[in-house]
Amino acid sequence: MAKQRQKQLKNKLKNLQRATQERQQRLIKQEPQKVSALAQNLALLSDDESKSSALETALDVEKVPIVHHPDLLATLRRLIAAQKLTALPNSRLTTTELADLATTLPLPLPRGYQQMLRELGALQGFGYFFAGRNNENVAADLVYLNQAARADFLTEQQAETLLIFAASEQRYLAFSYAQPGPPRIVRGDQQHEAEVAVDFAAFVAQLAQ
CATH class of the missing domain: 3.40.1580.10 (SMI1/KNR4-like)
Incomplete structure (x- = not known):
């Protein structure tokens, strides 16, 4: 009974570790997209500001x-x-x-x-x-x-x-x-x-x- 419980705890720990790793990987993948989108928005804003004196x-x-x-x-x-x-x-x-x-x-x-x-x-x-x-x-x-x-x-x-x-x-x-x-x-x-x-x-x- 104790061994079975210990096995269940190990499985839960593995599942938790796996879920944490997957979440970290998703965040890593999303981060460049966020930075890229932010950079694009700033670039558009800069373009607008540079034109505002002429238009x-x-x-x-x-x-x-x-x-x-x-x-x-x-x-x-x-x-x-x-x-x-x-x-x-x-x-x-x-x-x-x-x-x-x-x-x-x-x-x-x-x-x-x-x-x-x-x-x-x-x-x-x-x-x-x-x-x-x-x-x-x-x-x-x-x-x-x-x-x-x-x-x-x-x-x-x-x-x-x-x-x-x-x-x-x-x-x-x-x-x-x-x-x-x-x-x-x-x-x-x-x-x-x-x-x-x-x-x-x-x-x-x-x-x-």
Whole structure:
């Protein structure tokens, strides 16, 4: 009876030792993954911080008075008055909504476009939807436009530098961060891409000509 009990205790000890070793092995295997994931997250954070001085963020709109782009907004209002552009109902965004929108976009929205969304909302005209937030019409929704474009036709390089802000049946308009400084405006389709303006204000001025 005593021998049997001693044998049972030895078996329990072996099982405990085996379980401890297995647990240690699992921890050893998991540790490099944790370190790797942490390193990747820190690398992404570092990339964001290094770009923040060159790219505008959603919250920048609060630091810049609306008169920062007086010609841009005035020109857009003239185009609306001339019925060349139409503001989509209930599409103006608050600063909080703009900040929330920014967290779901792959690249920053320039200040002028943010101010357009805050003062006027999403617009339609010249065959395009100039998008913002819209649950009823996906063509007027920035998040949908960029998700669909990245899934369907943008190359990997384009996906890293283009933020699409308007779409027609065949073409898109996008902010291009392919070069330093303010994003340029490019027009493209699934095969071609061409620069059309040095920035959003210049593009709107072209629409008014």
